[in-house]
Amino acid sequence: MIKTSNSKISAVKLLSKLLKPILGFKTPLVILSIFFKIPYYNKKYFSNVNEKRIKGTSKTFLPIISAFYELAKLIGDQKAREVVTQFLFAHSLNVQRDWYLRTKIPNRSWEEFHTNHEYAMNYGIIKNNVHDKIIRDQNTYKFNMVKCSFHEVFSLAEIGWLTEPMCKSDEIVFNEYSNEMKFHRGGGTADTLGRGGDRCVFIFERVNSKSID
Numbered sequence: 001m002i003k004t005s006n007s008k009i010s011a012v013k014l015l016s017k018l019l020k021p022i023l024g025f026k027t028p029l030v031i032l033s034i035f036f037k038i039p040y041y042n043k044k045y046f047s048n049v050n051e052k053r054i055k056g057t058s059k060t061f062l063p064i065i066s067a068f069y070e071l072a073k074l075i076g077d078q079k080a081r082e083v084v085t086q087f088l089f090a091h092s093l094n095v096q097r098d099w100y101l102r103t104k105i106p107n108r109s110w111e112e113f114h115t116n117h118e119y120a121m122n123y124g125i126i127k128n129n130v131h132d133k134i135i136r137d138q139n140t141y142k143f144n145m146v147k148c149s150f151h152e153v154f155s156l157a158e159i160g161w162l163t164e165p166m167c168k169s170d171e172i173v174f175n176e177y178s179n180e181m182k183f184h185r186g187g188g189t190a191d192t193l194g195r196g197g198d199r200c201v202f203i204f205e206r207v208n209s210k211s212i213d
Contacts, residue, residue, distance in 0.1 A: 010091070010094060011063075011087075011091050012031065014087060014090055014091055014094075015031060015067065015087055016028070016031060018083055018086060018087055019031070019071075019083065022075060022079070022083070023074070023075075030070070030071070030074065033070055034063065034066045034067045034070050034071075035063065035066070037066045037069075037070055038062045038063060038066050040066075041062060041065050041066045041069065041157070042058070042062055045058075045065070045156050045157045045158075046058045046062075046153075046156065049156065053127075053128035053149055054128070054149055054152055054153060054156070056125075056128050056149075057125065057128045057149035057150060057152070057153050058153045058156075060125060061150065061153050061154065061157075064084055064087070064088060064162070065153075065154075065157045065159065067080075067083075067084055067087070068080050068081070068084045068159055068162070071083060071084070081161075084162060085162065085164075085165055088162060088165045088166065089165035089166075089168060089169060092165060092166050092169035093169050093172060093173060096169055096170070096173040097173055097176070099116065099120065099124075100113065100116060100117075100173055100174070100177060101173065101176060101177065105178070108177060108178045109178075110178075110180065110181060110206055113177055113178070113181065113204075114136075114141055114204070128149035129145050129147060129148050129149050129150075130145065130146050130147035131143045131144060131145045131146060131202075132144045132146055132199075138206065139205060139206040140203070140204070140205055140206070141203075141204040142201075142202060142203040142204065143202050144199040144200065144201055144202070145193070145199060145200035145202065146198075146199050147193075148163065148192075148193045148194070148200055150163050150166055150194075151163040151193045151194050160194070161194075163192075163193065163194030164192075164194040164195060166194065167192040167194045167195060167200070170183070170202075171183065171184075171185070174204070179207075179208065180206060180207060180208035181204060181205070181206060181207065182204070182205045182207050183202075183203065183204050183205075184203050184205070185200075185201040185202070185203065186201045186203055188201070
């Protein structure tokens with residue numbers, strides 16, 4: 001997830017929209033309390049973390065960690081889980097679409113997608129993830145993510161299950177990019193760390209031979 005000032009604003013609006021049917025007029029105050037409690041959850045779950053990449057990622061996700069635990073006090077664990085899962089899935093879709101789908105469809109290309117994706121892996125929030133060797137040829141681009149800082153952060157906060165909506169977001173947005181590209185995880189069930197696997201599988205295939213010149 002790439003963090004921008006606009007995405008912060010959109011995130012608050014989205015959370016407010018999800019909470020209003022449940023909390024009504026209390027929604028603004030609850031959202032304020034979520035942000036107020038961020039230092040508490042930072043100290044509780046990350047005070048002993050020294051690894052820079054985990055520290056960096058935790059700053060991005062502390063608001064949703066706080067949201068889950070504060071909402072659980074008010075509406076119960078199950079309902080809080082439903083809300084934060086729905087929120088993170090929708091927000092991940094918004095942020096990834098802003099990043100990967102900003103170019104108009106006729107101008108999207110295999111090369112542009114992987115240039116943007118590698119930039120995000122090197123300089124964006126996903127720079128804190130660790131992947132093995134990228135294998136590529138004219139029609140295939142694949143690698144395994146062996147450490148996902150999102151999953152590590154959520155697991156440290158005892159809500160590792162919250163990673164899975166971001167796995168789903170990848171699968172939707174990458175396959176929206178172009179009908180000349182197909183993204184999949186290889187067909188396994190535990191195909192990401194968030195789904196209980198030992199790695200996250202990323203396989204991109206070029207499916208339209210006309211795009212190869």
